[in-house]
Amino acid sequence: MPALEVSEQRAARQRAVTARAVASADALWARVDGRLIRASWQQVAEQMFAVLVAAQQASAGGAQDYVAAAVLAAGAAPDPAGELNVAAFAGLAADGRDLRSLLELPSITAVTDVAAGLPADLALQRGRSQLLRTVTSEVTDAGRVASGAGIVADRRCTGYVRVVGGRGCARCIILAGQVYGSATAFDRHPNCQCIHEPTVRGRRGAHLEPRRYFDSLSLSEQRRRFGEKGAQAIRDGADIGQVVNARRKGRLYTTADGVKATREGTTKRGTFYRRERARAIAAGRVPADIGRRFQLRSARLMPEEIYRLAATRDEAIELLRRYAYLI
Numbered sequence: 001m002p003a004l005e006v007s008e009q010r011a012a013r014q015r016a017v018t019a020r021a022v023a024s025a026d027a028l029w030a031r032v033d034g035r036l037i038r039a040s041w042q043q044v045a046e047q048m049f050a051v052l053v054a055a056q057q058a059s060a061g062g063a064q065d066y067v068a069a070a071v072l073a074a075g076a077a078p079d080p081a082g083e084l085n086v087a088a089f090a091g092l093a094a095d096g097r098d099l100r101s102l103l104e105l106p107s108i109t110a111v112t113d114v115a116a117g118l119p120a121d122l123a124l125q126r127g128r129s130q131l132l133r134t135v136t137s138e139v140t141d142a143g144r145v146a147s148g149a150g151i152v153a154d155r156r157c158t159g160y161v162r163v164v165g166g167r168g169c170a171r172c173i174i175l176a177g178q179v180y181g182s183a184t185a186f187d188r189h190p191n192c193q194c195i196h197e198p199t200v201r202g203r204r205g206a207h208l209e210p211r212r213y214f215d216s217l218s219l220s221e222q223r224r225r226f227g228e229k230g231a232q233a234i235r236d237g238a239d240i241g242q243v244v245n246a247r248r249k250g251r252l253y254t255t256a257d258g259v260k261a262t263r264e265g266t267t268k269r270g271t272f273y274r275r276e277r278a279r280a281i282a283a284g285r286v287p288a289d290i291g292r293r294f295q296l297r298s299a300r301l302m303p304e305e306i307y308r309l310a311a312t313r314d315e316a317i318e319l320l321r322r323y324a325y326l327i
């Protein structure tokens with residue numbers, strides 16, 4: 001089986017295991033009575049725990065076979081140092097917290113909300129979201145931790161690349177295809193469904209590169225995940241990483257002239273800083289050996305601003321280049 005298919009199958013299986021657990025959790029939460037939140041939750045809490053542990057085991061299950069199949073697909077012979085103990089990946093949260101107390105939190109949230117004056121149905125809604133998020137994270141994490149262990153245990157594996165699973169967010173998409181050492185922890189966000197794809201010596205894996213992944217999305221999905229103008233910039237050839245990082249939390253600001261700009265890439269090692277310096281040197285405005293004494297004078301415009309300012313597509317592309325989205 002081609003490597004890409006192997007990892008896509010694993011991702012699809014993991015999504016199905018998670019979706020089943022989430023559906024069960026939802027059904028159990030529906031039994032919570034808004035007037036007796038804690039007591040009614042207690043009646044189903046043990047059942048919820050059992051569902052979650054079983055789902056974690058199912059999620060961890062198949063990790064070893066998956067790693068072996070991926071190694072084979074990459075043209076190498078698997079060499080596992082032992083057999084993964086699937087049960088060891090269930091019963092605890094990925095960060096080591098106690099699963100039972102983690103499962104108490106949604107009902108505590110709901111009770112606290114009601115005490116703070118929120119209507120019971122809204123409080124239950126919030127509790128429900130928290131429960132479903134917890135179940136999603138703990139089930140997918142069990143599978144990821146097991147895959148990570150399977151990669152470490154197989155001497156043929158040099159590490160892994162990230163594969164976007166499910167409805168990947170923009171940040172996951174730009175990390176897709178990055179190569180990590182086998183001991184590097186998998187960085188994830190709530191509801192992340194991305195998986196490991198094992199790599200072997202001389203092979204980088206068959207994952208979809210961010211740009212190909214982007215191209216595989218429908219126009220409306222592109223807009224949903226990257227913003228309307230961000231998606232347009234990428235279609236116009238802008239670098240996905242530059243577009244996504246520019247929008248990162250804490251980087252956006254509005255200049256005194258009301259222009260939308262980003263601080264991303266503006267430090268002395270940033271892409272935009274270095275390109276602006278090269279431009280200034282080429283234009284003879286600063287000496288060639290100015291180095292880090294160069295002072296950035298212009299704000300780095302956001303793609304939104306670029307499309308607002310540009311009269312034609314050629315101009316927009318020129319500006320995307322100028323502001324280091326096209327590199």
Ligand SMILES: [Zn+2]
Binds near residue numbers: 164165169188189194
């Ligand atoms: Zn992800």
